[in-house]
Amino acid sequence: MTELRSILIIGGGTAGWLTACYLARYLDIARRRDVTITLVESPAIGTIGVGEGGFPTMRTTLQFLGIDEHTFIRKTAATFKQGIRFDHWLSAPREGRTSNFFHPFEAPLYAQDESLVARWLAQDPAKRPPFAEAVTIQQRVAAGARGPKAPGDGDYDAPLSYAYHFDAERLAAVLAARGIELGVERIDDRLLAAEAGPEGIAHLRFERTGTREADLYIDCTGLHAELIGGALAEPFVSVRRYLFTDRALACRVPYDQPSAELPSHTVAAAHEAGWLWDIALRDRRGVGCVYSSDHLDDARAHAILAAHPGVGAAGADDARLICYDPGYRARHWVGNCVAVGLAAGFVEPLEATGIVMIEAAAAMIAEFWTPNGPSDASAARFNALMIARYENLLNFLKLHYCLSRRDEPFWRTNTDLQSIPPALQELLERWRWRAPSRFDFALDSETFAFFSYQYILYGMGFKTRLPGPQAAKMTDPFAKVRAYGEQALRDLPLHRDLIDRINAT
Numbered sequence: 001m002t003e004l005r006s007i008l009i010i011g012g013g014t015a016g017w018l019t020a021c022y023l024a025r026y027l028d029i030a031r032r033r034d035v036t037i038t039l040v041e042s043p044a045i046g047t048i049g050v051g052e053g054g055f056p057t058m059r060t061t062l063q064f065l066g067i068d069e070h071t072f073i074r075k076t077a078a079t080f081k082q083g084i085r086f087d088h089w090l091s092a093p094r095e096g097r098t099s100n101f102f103h104p105f106e107a108p109l110y111a112q113d114e115s116l117v118a119r120w121l122a123q124d125p126a127k128r129p130p131f132a133e134a135v136t137i138q139q140r141v142a143a144g145a146r147g148p149k150a151p152g153d154g155d156y157d158a159p160l161s162y163a164y165h166f167d168a169e170r171l172a173a174v175l176a177a178r179g180i181e182l183g184v185e186r187i188d189d190r191l192l193a194a195e196a197g198p199e200g201i202a203h204l205r206f207e208r209t210g211t212r213e214a215d216l217y218i219d220c221t222g223l224h225a226e227l228i229g230g231a232l233a234e235p236f237v238s239v240r241r242y243l244f245t246d247r248a249l250a251c252r253v254p255y256d257q258p259s260a261e262l263p264s265h266t267v268a269a270a271h272e273a274g275w276l277w278d279i280a281l282r283d284r285r286g287v288g289c290v291y292s293s294d295h296l297d298d299a300r301a302h303a304i305l306a307a308h309p310g311v312g313a314a315g316a317d318d319a320r321l322i323c324y325d326p327g328y329r330a331r332h333w334v335g336n337c338v339a340v341g342l343a344a345g346f347v348e349p350l351e352a353t354g355i356v357m358i359e360a361a362a363a364m365i366a367e368f369w370t371p372n373g374p375s376d377a378s379a380a381r382f383n384a385l386m387i388a389r390y391e392n393l394l395n396f397l398k399l400h401y402c403l404s405r406r407d408e409p410f411w412r413t414n415t416d417l418q419s420i421p422p423a424l425q426e427l428l429e430r431w432r433w434r435a436p437s438r439f440d441f442a443l444d445s446e447t448f449a450f451f452s453y454q455y456i457l458y459g460m461g462f463k464t465r466l467p468g469p470q471a472a473k474m475t476d477p478f479a480k481v482r483a484y485g486e487q488a489l490r491d492l493p494l495h496r497d498l499i500d501r502i503n504a505t
């Protein structure tokens with residue numbers, strides 16, 4: 001007879017429910033009797049309630065979980081996201097002059113026989129259009145407040161790559177409903193104590209349901225990190241010497257007019273010691289001020305948030321303060337326990353990568369966990385890949401900060417060589433002489449493709465010196481991008497209309 005194996009997930013935020021759904025679907029729990037998945041959550045403790053910007057991988061994940069796209073959009077008040085506009089990162093607004101650049105999800109378009117990137121680099125910096133505008137149509141589409149797809153396009157499918165903005169609490173609820181359909185048992189209880197043993201976790205003790213044991217424990221308790229940080233005391237690797245922000249004040253802002261234009265991109269607006277996010281959902285905005293407590297006190301952060309358009313003193317008074325230490329656990333999988341989500345690590349909300357890390361972890365656990373034998377060798381591989389992902393992410397996020405020419409202390413310190421990870425210093429040295437290439441990265445441990453590095457580098461005015469003067473060329477390869485962009489503006493619906501239409505079905 002096959003032995004019964006059990007997976008016990010603690011925590012019902014995005015990490016807990018996404019992992020539960022993924023494993024239930026992958027292991028086909030609903031139709032087998034040898035593996036069970038139980039998720040324990042404590043509504044009294046609640047979830048972190050932020051994390052409202054997504055990444056394109058979410059489309060594949062939701063589709064794999066069997067969640068219909070329109071249902072997801074309706075139930076989570078979601079909108080489409082085509083990238084992030086970075087305001088004031090290169091320089092602070094001065095005498096009415098502002099700077100911004102766009103990081104779209106689309107890769108640069110290919111010209112038939114030459115690299116658009118190389119051609120753009122060869123143009124006169126004083127005359128050429130911004131990088132993202134020159135090499136992709138997505139900036140134009142987003143700036144025109146268009147959606148990335150037409151109403152007739154299939155679920156999760158579109159001519160342009162996209163992700164979503166969504167209400168984080170409602171996302172967890174949608175995933176919970178799907179998890180239960182897929183065979184996950186949900187228990188409402190509070191973890192009181194976790195006992196460590198030779199295998200990792202020996203057992204857990206709960207307030208209402210007493211002691212529980214399992215074959216695999218998944219710690220999704222968020223910043224509490226009850227198992228990995230508490231019972232197993234796995235060391236925490238802080239990256240604060242590289243990424244300085246450690247606090248966020250998050251609030252919700254109603255729209256003045258229900259028919260207001262709906263941006264299909266996140267805005268990340270730099271301020272004197274960090275940045276603000278502005279995310280447009282269907283029926284409200286989510287706004288947050290991220291900052292370094294070494295460079296800004298909470299009162300000043302409150303004032304910066306209050307001064308952001310539409311927030312005001314009342315909005316900022318309602319804001320929630322979230323404190324975190326940027327970093328991750330030295331190992332995420334220890335014996336019979338794996339940490340996923342905030343329990344495993346969190347480096348920065350910039351570029352909205354929390355959920356991507358959860359997706360990567362869930363997919364790897366699904367393939368690596370061996371119910372009939374030890375998983376130790378696979379756990380070592382899991383740890384190596386997850387740590388590499390965090391380190392690569394750290395480099396990518398730091399890139400946004402270390403190229404800034406702003407002169408406040410926070411920004412100056414961000415350009416100090418000691419604050420730039422050595423691996424990023426090496427990449428920057430390569431890119432002084434050529435553009436980022438796909439051969440710069442090992443794909444399995446990367447979240448961002450090489451072209452994302454191009455968008456940030458050239459959006460932030462980084463100089464790559466090409467070998468010599470380019471021969472004058474007659475054709476204008478960017479004309480095609482402009483023409484496609486104009487066509488897309490005619491063909492694609494206004495984002496607000498698209499969302500209204502989906503919600504009316």
Ligand SMILES: Cc1cc2nc3c(=O)[nH]c(=O)nc-3n(C[C@H](O)[C@H](O)[C@H](O)COP(=O)(O)OP(=O)(O)OC[C@H]3O[C@@H](n4cnc5c(N)ncnc54)[C@H](O)[C@@H]3O)c2cc1C
Nearest residue numbers: 011012013014015047048051053191221222341342354355
């Ligand atoms: C300021 C900020 C902005 C962010 N922005 C983004 C973003 O735009 N995009 C993105 O992808 N990610 C973002 N993230 C990360 C994102 O919020 C998380 O990755 C995501 O919400 C997953 O959180 P979680 O499930 O790990 O934790 P939580 O949502 O905190 O869930 C923890 C769960 O554990 C339960 N729990 C805790 N202790 C116990 C106990 N003793 N007993 C029982 N249950 C317990 C809680 O009740 C809860 O259900 C952001 C994070 C921060 C801090």
